[in-house]
Amino acid sequence: LPTWETQLLSSPDDGSCRRTKFAVTNALWTTRKTKPVFDPLKLPTVQRSGDLGTALLDRLERIYKEGMPGNNDVLLPMEPLWPGPLFQGKPMRVAYQGVRGSYCQEAAVRAFQRCDALPCEGGMDSAFEALESNDADRAVVPVENSLDGVIERNYDLMLRHPDLHVVGELLLPINHCLLAVRGAGKRSPAVKTVVSHPQALAHCQQRLLALGVQMEAVDNAARAARFVAENRLDDTAVIGSEIAGREYGLQVLEEEIQDDSSNTTRFLILSKPNN
Template sequence: MALRVPIPTTCLRTGYGSARTETRNPVMGVRNSTAIRAVLKQKPKPKPKQVEVNKPVWEEVERLERMFREEKYGSGDNPSPSTGFSGSPVRVAYQGVRGSYCQEAATKAFASSSNAIPCTRMEDAFEALEDKSAHRAIIAVENSIDGTIDRNLDLLLRHKDVSIIGELIIPVNHCLLAHPGASRAQIKRIVSHPQALDHCKTRLQLLDIEIVEVANAADAAQFLSENCVTDTAVIGSKIAAKEFGLQVLHENFQDPVPNCNRFLQLGFRPSMPVNTTFCSGEWKTTVAFTLNNGVSDLFRALSLFENRNVTVTKVEQRPNRSNPIRVMKNKTRDTGCFDYVFIVDLNGNVSDSGITSSLARLEEISGFLRVLGSYTCGSIC
């Protein structure tokens, strides 16, 4: 079955070298195509069952986390089922659908995809923790090329009872996937999410082939599999090939530059504390705060850490949604300016004397201060 996508007769510059054509609005072109409308159609979120979380299950969560640290996250290729001492499975919510990179991260972290809960909306992963339908959640927070996923920072700030308890850093492996019955010579187009296409633009420039953007590469991979599409390839994850029975025509199809995804493991407060006896590696603490005098006090705030030999590894800012406009009083007239929440990563545990002292002083000049989490740094696995 051929994948039909409406293409205008006028050729446009694609941005991928010699690729022949591109829809004037690729996403809308795909969205309006009858053949792959099912790829982009949102499926209704199943209502999670309310379950009672008992202590043995949480003990099993902690055991899995210790195993995850000791084994450097494991390969994730042959996950084994995980059940608690009570017989209840450990439930891990992840953002995205089956075949997504976030599912891959959840599999590496907990060595089991059978207990994973896909979340089509980003906020669903947070809500799964709050309504106890999941014990842990995995979210994507940053890509080494494209930067921070701001939406997830906003959700972390909004959900006050959710905290960061772990970090995973996974090299990107963009795979060129096709139907098992397809040959390389049959491939007439490549589809994927715009970000993945941009990561692979050097290789795509060498191909005289049609490039089409879609909203979700994992959904496109599933569509190819279920409809026996043999003239189209998808740039997607290796786990998508496994989930949907596709063949991998080419692994690591991305450009040869360091490309990693950073994921956060989240837990619900209050929960059993992570057992640090088996932790390896350095600690990281993430703090969010506003400043009484706005951005003008940022240097002063950061110097509190510098003066106590606390290394700052990252600084982000997000709009202060509770007070988006700050009124600055001047001698002549008052002026308004945007206000921000600053999110800072620090090397060290929140209980370290340097961080404890820095946060105590920071509280004196901040209107809002919250520790989002203190956790072991993730090594590249």
């Protein structure tokens, strides 16, 4: 190889020239082949890939337009978007991701008062499937947190369920509460450990350090609240939603323990066409 090619391909891969190195490597390999660069037999495959890419781009554009603030009914904090709705004469069935006591449940009941809120514990896609299979009339899914950014998985699921449409959004202020079995106290020697989702622990780090407790990360804060309540763990508190305390009979030792009071999660409300 010429000197410049050798230097480029052997240079440290710090990420800054990775794409260039890849392009040069393929160009060198192509020019040294005996076969022509253009292969008409591969053209249909390339065209199909291009068509798929265009379809995905069109779908993404529609999702982002539907989900942009100002394009839908925006729910101001603490105000119901559709108070007490009925769907075909019955309380509206609203699917949400996760278990009872999650912030997703809080978003569902904030958006639709007196609705039949349906927990979907089978994974993030289960709320989409419940709506698509007519087991729910609406679905409420989180798409962005003001501190942690976009929840990419839910945008991916919206691509995979093209028949579902965004019909509204909810801006939910996050109130991280310190929850414990009734009778426990945050200053009591009995409470030694605080468990929650890693993001919640990070959101409340300053307060937890001031309390001098051990922090333990778990996959799901609402499930942790249920476990603490069912097993009467007096030495363990949970960071979770106020609704989790009500669901599992835990007392709120302290409210709004997050470091940043502006912490907000944006939810999209999904529906099937003509529903």
